[in-house]
Amino acid sequence: GENVEQHPSTLSVQEGDSAxxxxxxxxxxxxxxxxxxxxxxKRPQLIIDIRSNVGEKKDQRIAVTLNKTAKHxxxxxxxxxxxxxxxxxxxxxxxxxxxxxxxxxxGTRVLVKP
Amino acid sequence: DAGVIQSPRHEVTExxxxxxxxxxxxxxHNSLFWYRQTMMRGLELLIYFNNNVPIDDSGMPEDRFSAxxxxxxxxxxxxxxxxxxxxxxxxxxxxxxxxTGELFFGEGSRLTVL
Numbered sequence: 001g002e003n004v005e006q007h008p009s010t011l012s013v014q015e016g017d018s019a020x021x022x023x024x025x026x027x028x029x030x031x032x033x034x035x036x037x038x039x040x041x042k043r044p045q046l047i048i049d050i051r052s053n054v055g056e057k058k059d060q061r062i063a064v065t066l067n068k069t070a071k072h073x074x075x076x077x078x079x080x081x082x083x084x085x086x087x088x089x090x091x092x093x094x095x096x097x098x099x100x101x102x103x104x105x106x107g108t109r110v111l112v113k114p
Numbered sequence: 115d116a117g118v119i120q121s122p123r124h125e126v127t128e129x130x131x132x133x134x135x136x137x138x139x140x141x142x143h144n145s146l147f148w149y150r151q152t153m154m155r156g157l158e159l160l161i162y163f164n165n166n167v168p169i170d171d172s173g174m175p176e177d178r179f180s181a182x183x184x185x186x187x188x189x190x191x192x193x194x195x196x197x198x199x200x201x202x203x204x205x206x207x208x209x210x211x212x213x214t215g216e217l218f219f220g221e222g223s224r225l226t227v228l
Contacts, residue, residue: 001172034216043205043221044157089156089157101147104149107157
């Protein structure tokens with residue numbers, strides 16, 4: 001089955017700096033790569049996603065890149081703010097006979113210091 | 115967002131007791147997922163349903179775990195007998211919009227087994 005590795009596990013940045021989280025996946029058939037943000041005590045929520053026919057996608061201060069050849073994808077947060085502090089999960093969706101299931105990476109705890 | 119209602123939100127029980135977690139997604143979805151979240155193992159997919167039919171239960175830890183979805187608006191995850199290592203937050207999530215649509219998570223059920 002699909003295996004998603006995520007690095008780093010923790011990331012501390014100064015407010016205003018950029019944060020980068022990297023993920024690799026194992027199943028070359030995966031075609032959908034979402035990123036979820038989970039604030040403390042809350043549920044994971046989708047912040048951005050990218051599909052395999054696109055190499056890069058941007059939404060305000062966040063951007064994702066995808067390299068299908070190398071089977072890795074990354075999340076970039078620019079001009080970080082304290083409210084960006086949370087745990088971020090990457091995921092890969094693997095097609096199955098009756099629908100796709102989402103496999104998550106281990107998560108990255110991001111702390112933005114004021 | 116009341117897209118998924120989970121109950122109970124918190125449960126504390128003693129080892130050996132039966133635990134039943136409930137999930138009520140909004141109507142109109144086509145897939146429903148149960149995830150377990152722990153510090154050590156992150157977000158693990160336990161089982162998912164497509165059109166109320168269990169598709170992949172390979173993530174269910176062992177025979178003590180079972181899940182049902184008798185109709186499109188209700189699902190249960192049962193642990194019998196429970197063990198301290200089952201302590202975790204259990205999330206139910208649904209997906210709309212095709213095989214690679216966004217997952218909408220419930221608020222989770224925090225289970226503590228003493």
